[in-house]
Amino acid sequence: MKTHIGNLSFSQYLKTIFLTFTFHCVICEFNDSRFLPVEQYVKFRTNEMINFWGYPSEVHKVQTEDGYILTNFRMPNPGGYPILMLHGLTVSSDCWFLRTPQEDFVFLLWKKGYDIWFWNARGNMYSREHVNISFSDQTNFFDFTFHELGIYDTTATIDYILNMTGYKQLITIGHSLGTTNVMVAASTxxxxxxxxxLSILWAQSSYLSHMKVKNLLDTLYSIYVRWLDWPHDTKFFVYDQEPERTLRGACSPGSPMKALCVMLLRELSGPNSNQGNQYSASKMLYRIPTGSSIWVIRQMIQNIRNGKFMPYNYGPEKNLMKYGVKMPSEYPIETMTVPTAIYFACCNDYLSSSKDNHILMKKIPKLVQFYEIPYKRFNHGDFLWAKDSYDLFYRDVIGQIDKYSGFSVQKTKPSVIK
Structure with a gap:
């Protein structure tokens, strides 16, 4: 594992990564079938999960224009075309490692020679630093919506990756709220x-007014801010602080509520899918929520209520300070020129409805794929843990990536130990 802060020349960087990669492969063995138990998973950081199976990892600190320092991770592939993975609401880069390298999408891409990067939003368990604001100053540290995740966190990460790799473009893959990042950035x-x-969207969360659990989420939000003890907090379920610590304790191994917690997580995604398993759901359960801002939730609730995809309306005075206008307009995604591929579940994703995916589809000017998962019970979590992922949609996604990256060199990897 290497940590990089600052810039190297392209040739210096490739030499460093090549030597790091070569050394790593000498001392480590690839073991794709090795099972990572839930109890061990929760003790690992993303780079440690990658190393668990013998793959190379790096840690990168990325500073945004407004001073946040993001801890991002990487599975380096010297010279490989860069792919940026964008996680969803209150989760982290850990969400891409819920199974084994035989199944998880990022390993499939790495074996084809792609250079995989993992973004972490400000405020989650990995990105708690700022050049001027202390994390303990939570009123100011958590004063952001998902607007800032797009215009600052995503753009800074894109620039960092392109600068480090020497490529002029990259491909992004976003799941859930992570699908908003590039649209916010490219439209503004x-x-x-x-x-x-190419921007690949799995289970979009830009348009939300038709999601099946919208009334439940609206009610839970109202309870959280009006009746519990956290009505004035700007933070939202920060990892290892209350109320997240209580929630995690209630769902921990050995807790009589664990089975209920796993069931609720899977059912909230969409009931009766045969694609998940208790181990993947348990791993996700212990890594969600990892922290965000209540303003992110407020922006989502506001968009659920108004049926639009737009910045949060703070009111005229703060809008002027934040956006330079008294009333923000909808994100002008119709002006984007980024090729965009949308993947969605037709009937059983309770957090991203087919109707909302069709609304987004009609607004994307350069839509290159609109792909309905060919399994009627496919749900929101299945995008991360479905047992038949390759046949259901990975094959098509990889085809799109190969086409738009123009990266045709298949690298030879060490034999996988089975």
Missing amino acids: RPEYNEKVA
């Missing part, structure tokens, strides 16, 4: 249209 900062060769 047009220069980023040229930096993303």
Whole structure:
């Protein structure tokens, strides 16, 4: 594992990564079938999970224009085309490692020679630093919505990756709220249209007014801010702080509520799917929530209620301070030129409805794929843990990536130990 802060020349960087990769492969063995138990998973950081199976990892610190320092991770592939993975609401880069390298999408891409990067949003368990604001100053540290995740966190990460790799473009894959990142960035900062060769959206969360659990989420939000003890907090379920610590304790191994917690997580995604398993759901359960801002939730609730995809309306005075106008408009996604591929479940994703996916589809000017998962009970979590992922949608996604990256060199990897 290497940590990088700062810039190297392209040739210096490739040499460093090549030597790191070569050394790593000498001392480690690839073991794709090795099972990572839940109890061990929760003790690992993302880079440690990658190393558990013998793959190379790096830790990268990325500073945003407004001073946040993100801890991002990487599975380096020297010279490989860069792919950026964008996680959803209150989760982290850990969400891409719920099974084994035989199944998880990021390993399939790495084996094809792609260079895989993992983003972590400000405020989650990995990104708690700022150049001026202390994490303990939570009123100011958590003063952001998912608007900032797009215009600052995503753009800074894209620039960092392109600078480090020497590529002029990359491909992004977002799940759930992570699907909003590139749309916010590209529609408000047009220069980023040229930096993303393809934006892949899994279970979009830009339009939310038709989601099946919208009334439940609205009610839970109202309870959280009106009746519990956290009505004035700007933080939202920060990892290892109350109320997240209580929630995690209630769902921990040995707790009589664990089975109920796993069931609720799977059912909230969409009931009766045969694609999940208790181990993947348990791992996700112990890594969600990892922390965000209540303003992110408020922006989502506001968009659920108004049926639009737009920045949060703080009111005229704060809108002027945040956006330079008294009333923000909808994100102008119709101006984007980024090729975009949408993957959605038709009937059983309770957090991303087919109707909302169709609304988004009609607004994307350069839609290159609109793919309905060919399993009627496929749900929101299945995008991360489905047992038949390759046949259901990975094959098509990889085809799109190969096409838009133009990266045709299949690297030879060490034999996988089975």
